[in-house]
């Protein structure tokens with residue numbers, strides 16, 4: 117992989133008359149982080165709108181166009197940028213819907229550092245802020261035919277509003293009843309390899325001769341629906357996710373014996389004899405790794421299906437010891453439409469209406485508390501607290517947590 121294209125200041129000046137070549141509706145902010153200035157700009161030209169990030173490296177005097185990971189915000193009318201913890205920039209947008217108005221551009225988080233090493237370019241990553249507390253994603257691994265799909269289907273059927281399946285990409289051919297976009301995104305190897313190179317995948321692995329991978333978008337789509345994400349991935353993939361910044365619960369499903377595994381594969385009747393033999397050969401190594409590598413938090417033996425399912429539910433707190441209906445996710449955040457943004461301290465940011473309406477405190481000023489942020493790229497950022505300002509004292513001693 118080559119270096120990120122570096123542009124001299126002069127090149128940029130030549131290419132753009134005004135930083136990003138902004139039209140009359142364009143806007144940009146610049147944020148200093150150490151030796152670098154991150155310029156986030158948007159060029160709104162009629163129906164098209166392009167949000168871009170450029171980095172000016174003060175130590176070399178060069179502009180760099182970074183690899184941008186994650187899904188970026190939908191078009192909006194302007195933004196304010198506030199640096200947090202020297203590793204991410206909080207972006208508060210204007211003209212967006214309440215569920216799409218707070219974003220983070222990660223510039224030096226652990227995930228970004230890892231990706232920089234792998235991609236050998238400058239990297240930044242978008243992560244949308246979502247309200248509410250989703251439970252950790254669940255990674256389920258185990259050899260082919262052990263019953264992972266069956267167990268996941270049982271969970272999704274019993275708790276449809278709680279779990280969402282991360283739809284992987286694969287280069288293998290669809291089986292009879294499998295639907296594209298539901299069971300897998302069936303894809304060409306060359307397309308998938310390019311997307312991997314472009315940093316669109318959280319993890320990928322070659323399994324039984326085919327390429328499989330979890331796209332960042334697949335995990336984000338489940339997070340956006342407010343559900344708990346389930347990933348059905350092989351042991352190599354679980355190892356990569358374990359090493360990533362995605363905080364998950366890792367469960368390995370093991371068969372009662374190799375002969376039982378073979379019988380299940382044959383009875384399923386979806387593979388040729390050659391494919392069955394390949395899967396059985398790989399199963400030995402997977403079971404060894406699954407049981408001894410320290411990747412997995414829990415190992416469940418799928419002997420009796422009902423019993424294994426009960427044990428799985430117990431691990432996930434669904435056996436009656438915890439409420440099984442998820443708390444409804446709080447809605448988005450209603451920002452004052454024309455606002456100014458300022459930092460109160462390292463953890464609090466106040467957003468104030470530029471022309472306050474009397475008697476409408478929560479519309480006039482809100483405070484964002486970023487002290488308990490969780491998650492982040494790849495995926496969504498949670499844990500933002502939002503307060504209104506006490507209408508009587510109008511001071512920060514009187515802030516109320518918004519429900």
Ligand SMILES: Nc1nc2c(ncn2[C@@H]2O[C@H](COP(=O)(O)OP(=O)(O)O)[C@@H](O)[C@H]2O)c(=O)[nH]1
Nearest residue numbers: 260261284320321323328329330348349350353
């Ligand atoms: N690393 C990785 N493995 C995956 C992914 N999706 C599926 N797999 C694994 O690929 C293997 C083969 O899956 P599949 O072809 O559906 O066959 P099955 O396990 O016999 O049902 C299984 O171990 C899956 O867990 C993915 O996105 N990433």
Ligand SMILES: Nc1ncnc2c1ncn2[C@@H]1O[C@H](COP(=O)(O)OP(=O)(O)O)[C@@H](O)[C@H]1O
Nearest residue numbers: 260261262263264265266380384418419420421
């Ligand atoms: N505990 C079990 N006892 C017997 N058969 C099982 C059990 N669990 C799953 N099966 C069957 O084994 C086959 C393989 O299960 P599947 O869920 O497709 O495995 P995987 O997704 O791990 O490849 C299916 O036909 C399924 O009905």
